[in-house]
Amino acid sequence: MPGGRRNPVSFSSIVDQIHGAVEKAKANAHDVTSLTKGFAEHNIRFVDLEIQFIGASGIPKMDVVGSADPYFIAKIDDKISFVHINTLTPVWNEVWRVKNVPFLADLEVELLDKDDGAPHDDYIGKFKTTIRPGAKEIDSTPSTHPQPHIHPYVFDGPIRYSRHSSPTVGLLTNLNDARLYSTWKMYIRDVQIFLDAHELQHWNRNYKAAQNIFQGPTSIAVRSGIQAGHRMLYARSTRNGFGIVGSHEELFKIFKGNRPGETDESTQRIKPAVYTYILSKEDDSFRFSETGAAFFVDFASKHALHANCAEAVRYSGEFHLRPECGWEAFSDDTPDENVQWELVVDNNSGTYAPDPMILPDLKALLEYNFKEYGLNVIAYNQADPDLKQSREACRAYALEHRGVRQEELEPHAGDGEVTLSAQASVFGSGAK
Numbered sequence: 001m002p003g004g005r006r007n008p009v010s011f012s013s014i015v016d017q018i019h020g021a022v023e024k025a026k027a028n029a030h031d032v033t034s035l036t037k038g039f040a041e042h043n044i045r046f047v048d049l050e051i052q053f054i055g056a057s058g059i060p061k062m063d064v065v066g067s068a069d070p071y072f073i074a075k076i077d078d079k080i081s082f083v084h085i086n087t088l089t090p091v092w093n094e095v096w097r098v099k100n101v102p103f104l105a106d107l108e109v110e111l112l113d114k115d116d117g118a119p120h121d122d123y124i125g126k127f128k129t130t131i132r133p134g135a136k137e138i139d140s141t142p143s144t145h146p147q148p149h150i151h152p153y154v155f156d157g158p159i160r161y162s163r164h165s166s167p168t169v170g171l172l173t174n175l176n177d178a179r180l181y182s183t184w185k186m187y188i189r190d191v192q193i194f195l196d197a198h199e200l201q202h203w204n205r206n207y208k209a210a211q212n213i214f215q216g217p218t219s220i221a222v223r224s225g226i227q228a229g230h231r232m233l234y235a236r237s238t239r240n241g242f243g244i245v246g247s248h249e250e251l252f253k254i255f256k257g258n259r260p261g262e263t264d265e266s267t268q269r270i271k272p273a274v275y276t277y278i279l280s281k282e283d284d285s286f287r288f289s290e291t292g293a294a295f296f297v298d299f300a301s302k303h304a305l306h307a308n309c310a311e312a313v314r315y316s317g318e319f320h321l322r323p324e325c326g327w328e329a330f331s332d333d334t335p336d337e338n339v340q341w342e343l344v345v346d347n348n349s350g351t352y353a354p355d356p357m358i359l360p361d362l363k364a365l366l367e368y369n370f371k372e373y374g375l376n377v378i379a380y381n382q383a384d385p386d387l388k389q390s391r392e393a394c395r396a397y398a399l400e401h402r403g404v405r406q407e408e409l410e411p412h413a414g415d416g417e418v419t420l421s422a423q424a425s426v427f428g429s430g431a432k
Contacts, residue, residue, distance in 0.1 A: 046148035048099040048156070049076075052137040053084065055091040056111065059124060069114035070124065076131070077105045080153040081283075083236070097156040100148035103140070105131050114236065121236075151192045155284065159369060161186040161254065163241035164234050183233045183289040183306070184254065186245075191284040191314065194365035195358070200281050200312035203304075204353035213304050213351070214311060223309045226301070230308040234287075251373045252336070255321055260403040270336050272320070272327055272398040274391055276302045277345075278352075279314035279362075291318060292409045301351040315362055316349040317382065320394045324376070327390075327397040343375050344390055348382035356381040 051074070059070050074096065075081045082096045110126040131138055145151065164183045203210045213222050245251045257271035258264070277288035287306045303316045323330045324340040343366060347354040363379040370377065380387035398404035 044149065045103045046100050046143035046145075046152070047103045047131070047140045048143050049097065049101050049131055050139040051096045051098070051107065051131075053092045053094045053096070053109075054137060055093070059111070059113075070111060071114055072109050072111050074107065074109045076101060076107055076153060078108075080155060095158065097158070099154045099156045100143050100145055100152050101131060102152065103132070107131050107138075145193075151196060154190060154192055155187055157189045159186065159188055159245040161243055161245065163243075163254075165240070183287065185234065186286040186288075187284070188286050188365070188369040190368060191279065191365065194361050194368070195279070195314050198314075198355070198358050198361065201315060201352045201354045201358075202312045203351060207350045207353065209301050210304075210351045213301060213309060226305050226309050229305055233289075233305070234308075245373065248374045251370065251375065252341070256336075260405075269332070269402075270321055270339075270341065272322075272394045272402060272404075274318055274320045274394060276306065276318055278303055278306045278316040278349075280307060281310060281312055281314050282308075284314070288319070303349045303351040307352075313352055313354075315347070315354050315358060316352045317345060317347040317354060318349075318391075319343055319345040320391060321375075322390060322394060327393040330397065332401055341375055342378050343370065344378045344380065344387070346380045346382050346384075346387050348387075 053072065053074070056070065056072075071084055072092075073081060073083050076098060080098060084092055084094050106128055107130070108126060108128045111124040113122040113124055129136060131140060162185050164185065203214050205211070205215075213219055213226065243250060243253070245254075252270060255270050255273075256268040257273070258268055274291045275288045276291045277286060279286055289302075289306070291302065303313075304310075307313050307316070320343075322342050322344055323334075324342055330339075345359075345362065345366060347356055347359060359379040359381065363377050366377045380390075395409050398409070399406065
């Protein structure tokens, strides 16, 4: 060969070199900025993944009493995770899509057994593998994003949600509506791509309630109580409900409720209700609950409760559903399936005082996730009079036509009723 003989370089050697570069980029990354810089410097190739979790076999029974409740936690490079729970048999048939993943990333899956009566779940086992196609149930295609290193490890569906019911149901109020004691956690697609251009929304230093939570000598005790409440509300449990949003019916089922005294799910309607929400900076989850839920009554901030007292969130506020004509012009004679529904979202959060300039991108994010299922999105600044009119019309309809009581909209603790805050104080102290 002209110019002298060259030392041959094996394919495996090249792969090892690239893998070393990927690992170096991940190991040296203390935040998203340094991570993306590392990927760019080493010219890392990215892929979009669809991973299928089929099931497991030969799982030992970990509890002496009770049935096995195996679940798994899957992680890619410890940057994004997926939890599947609430199954009595280890047959999952679940799909997880993640885009903009470095093509030599690692997938680690840990299997545990849910134990509701213990402080920790039982460890069963784990395995680790690469995401390269092979015998595994992993489909890999080149990333279609023009700059995948800018937004690595992006959750791409399907949209999942979990419904968490407070363990203190029945102790709080005389209202016999478990839905009022529920919180939802939903994982929606492409949160980073729509919102990464904006700064996180820090707690509001000019808001007295936020000051009590985040600064001053008593703030540690206040946060401790709120965080204990958060753990109770969002605890992983076999009692939780789970679902995947893949159709119009599955999405709107989340927002349906019974009239007082009814139990038949077939008669449920879209409930006129206002919800408190946050978009978490920790895991990009969309967390919400009914604003009037009575167990919130003596918490300093519902948004801080959902955020687990995080000092910053991606965004926060309230939302409600309404017919396109507005609740003031709606009639229950019209079936819900014949209605064009709108999601009215705002930035009404004193704790984090979200920047109204981000509302258009929040609207675009929610439209990207929900419009294909028949839900239009309207975004209002919290000071907009149209928002107040729409919100009050929603509550008025609930009172006049759905049998909702005033105390559900403006909750208070009655005689002998135990609030979540009081229960959380006991829970946080380590009492059983």
